[in-house]
Amino acid sequence: MISSDYTRSLFLTDSDTRIVLLVVDGLGGLPHSETGRSELETANLPHLDALCARGSSGLISPLGPGFTPGSGPAHLALFGYDPWTTAIGRGALSGLGLGLDFEPGDVAARLNFCTVDGAGKVTDRRAGRIPTELCEQLCALLQQISIPGIEVTVAPEMEYRAAVIFRGPGLSDGVTDSDPQVTGQAPLPLQASSATDERMVEVANEFLSQVGKILVEQSPANMVLIRGFGRYPELPSMQQVYGLHPVGIAGYPMYRGIASVVGMDTPETDWDVDAEFDLLQQRWRTCAEEDFYYVHVKKTDSAGEDGDFDKKVHLLQELDARIPRILELEPDVLIVTGDHSTPSVMGGHSWHPVPTVIASKAGFPMPEAQLTERSCAAGALGQIPSTALMALALAHAQRLAKFGA
Amino acid sequence: MISSDYTRSLFLTDSDTRIVLLVVDGLGGLPHSETGRSELETANLPHLDALCARGSSGLISPLGPGFTPGSGPAHLALFGYDPWTTAIGRGALSGLGLGLDFEPGDVAARLNFCTVDGAGKVTDRRAGRIPTELCEQLCALLQQISIPGIEVTVAPEMEYRAAVIFRGPGLSDGVTDSDPQVTGQAPLPLQASSATDERMVEVANEFLSQVGKILVEQSPANMVLIRGFGRYPELPSMQQVYGLHPVGIAGYPMYRGIASVVGMDTPETDWDVDAEFDLLQQRWRTCAEEDFYYVHVKKTDSAGEDGDFDKKVHLLQELDARIPRILELEPDVLIVTGDHSTPSVMGGHSWHPVPTVIASKAGFPMPEAQLTERSCAAGALGQIPSTALMALALAHAQRLAKFGA
Secondary structure, eight states: OTTSHHHHTTBOOSOOOOEEEEEETTOOOOOOTTTOOOHHHHSOOHHHHHHHHHSEEEEEESSSTTOOBOHHHHHHHHTTSOTTTSOOOHHHHHHHHTTOOOOTTOEEEEEEEEEEOTTSOEEETTTTTOOHHHHHHHHHHHTTOOBTTBEEEEEEOSTTEEEEEEESTTOOOOBOOOOOSSSSSOOOOOOBSSGGGHHHHHHHHHHHHHHHHHHTTSTTSOEEEEEEEEEOOOOOOHHHHHOOOEEEEOSSHHHHHHHHHTTOBOOOOOSSHHHHHHHHHHHHHHOTTOOEEEEEEOHHHHHHHTTOHHHHHHHHHHHHHHHHHHHTTOOSEEEEEOSSBOOTTTTSOBOSOEEEEEESTTOOOOTTOOSSHHHHHTSTTEEEEGGGHHHHHHHHTTOBOOSOO | OTTSHHHHTTBOOSOOOOEEEEEETTBBOOOOTTTOOOHHHHSOOHHHHHHHHHSEEEEEESSSTTOOOOHHHHHHHHTTSOTTTSOOOHHHHHHHHTTOOOOTTOEEEEEEEEEEOTTSOEEETTTTTOOHHHHHHHHHHHTTOOBTTBEEEEEEOSTTEEEEEEESTTOOOOBOOOOOSSSSSOOOOOOBSSGGGHHHHHHHHHHHHHHHHHHTTSTTSOEEEEEEEEEOOOOOOHHHHHOOOEEEEOSSHHHHHHHHHTTOBOOOOOSSHHHHHHHHHHHHHHOTTOOEEEEEEOHHHHHHHTTOHHHHHHHHHHHHHHHHHHHTTOOSEEEEEOSSBOOTTTTSOBOOOEEEEEESTTOOOOTTOOSSHHHHHTSTTEEEEGGGHHHHHHHHTTOBOOBOO
16 A cells, blocks of 8 residues: 555655664564563663653564565565565575676576586585585686676575576566476476567576586586576665655665665665664765665574574664664654564564564653563554555654545 | 465475364453453453463454454454455355255255245245244255256255255356345246356246245245355365365354365264364374364354353353363464354344464463453454464464565
8 A cells, every 4th residue: 555556646755854764684582481581571672662662662564464574575565565466586686685786677596506417417406515615616617608698697695506697688587497306307498488588598598508518527516507587676666656765774785685676775884783873874964865764784683593592682782772873863763673573482584573663753652662572562553564664654754645635 | 365376385285283273153252231341351261361371362353343244254264265255155154054965066045934925925024933843844845846957955944944955057146036025025036147047047946936836835834035046165275275184173064064165174073062172182183184173162152142141151161171171182273262252242243353362382472361352452463354363373383484585
């Protein structure tokens, strides 16, 4: 609804209010089995709790009850885009995640280095999990590939994983994978979904043919499997939809990638919170036109994924101590939330809704409120979809007109 | 969303976790005018409250705020099917409700015994509310009806109500009712919605013609009105949608009927909770493949319908005392909820959302929580549609993959 025809005319573009959306990755958690308290309940978070006491708190759900999102859909929901229908292909996410030169019209795909025998049959789909350094060397070798009219970029990820980006006229992503998913079979022939995808199949086959020749002596990584073809996602930008001038501040390339897909300016920065907050302060003070700041904190999610409850608590406290650095900018609206929950006790993303606070002059303060799962469950915002957050952000920033007379 | 193309690939079918969905019919209530406490608040329910304390509680709404469901839509919502668009015709519900031999391709309709005068005009649409015994005798008479190529089954319901099932090639349900809704008029001629429904009109007219001849001397019940034509509902099964092997344990035939429509195995059992729990335990221990158990408790709803507050309280306490029989099976997920609320003070179904608890290892315990309307309103699940419950059930059973990367 947020970006529908009904709402688009309601967004006020002549406002000078400014919004900070601080996304603490994997923010929500679950109780520790010994203490019965979650990470947020265990941590001492005086600044975040004070925000809840003076702001409006609640829980947001990226995909609705029960469904666990990846980072891509979870962020799209935060930015107000339907996470179910705004799918971004795996290849495209890799391209974005690596921070590669990846633009509208380009097609990305994932590559796995693999081992094939003399008959061309796959004997190891991961090439013995070659180290990342070797992956980097092999990707450099593959840069010699030349296809007339097409620019090819091959970039390493972790271990045996890499990505390729094709640039040129007439490319598309309706192409099947070559990965047979089992060993003892040859890679599958690529198939076009429709006639318009045949050029892409032709280009990808030429790519695979040259890969085979270049890698022939490089056993165990003497071939690649290709999968997850995906075009650069072409979405209406946040400027088009909301009339905002958004900036994405994220150390980790994938989040800059997702931010750029929705039209944010995405200056490079280091991973750590101090570097990100330095950049926020600098942009805030020097770029008067910018009015929406997405700031991404990654390490809390990693701690949750690692099942490291104490580390997540520690990182939350470190973050809390730095909240005054945002407050001193006096944003009209400060939202602190997460893209999804990553309970340490589960060691991964989960479906549990995410504690959220919106601090502005139009909030509904609850003096006892805290930024915890249980407190936010009883907050003034209620339990709402993550996609509803942007409308609330704009409303609190007085950037949303009345609908109807 | 639960059964959409987006979500279907997320259901993990190789899990060995097992889910029990205990549906306490008409569970929710309203406060007694003298005590200010609802049925659930009045009853002493130590086991159900303990489930809430260690699980996640909330309120579920079958049709959204304000809309009161019948048992059919309420159950479809619980099983994750859209209760608004997954309509099951009244006739089909009757066929299911009577536990008749009713299969895909069959068409059912409701019959009301009525009185017609010498000119064929309806003088009493309910034939003086004949007793059920007479209804049974008349239905037996009508079994002599013979239509070439068509199998006809007539079955009594309560008082003047009965149902008919037609089986044979070319039948359909786009047929209008014959009930004129007022007295002093002849039954309305049946009309086909389209050319494909003409065969059904022909069959139904032949049926009505033979009914008229058989009943001519049976005043006051000397004719029937026919209405609510409905095909056997052909829905994707829970096995197709969720990859589950579901069993429906319900003493009352109508609930076995609804369960079988969504693909559950529905062994017969008696009405009482002990018999149902015996069957649950037996299936649990002998059928290793089964992984989803819907168990239906009927009498709480009947007490609410009768306006018998104290009886509903008593039945809730009887049920609570038997909850350990489920707990000893150690299900990975135990959900206790209702299909809808039936407040004794209203003497009927209502729109009020239904107290619900999900107990699993991934819950968000609230030590003070109870299975009451007021406590669940502040629960960790929030207030959600009943259709969201299946995704939560699967998530808590670790049967739902992450969406997107």
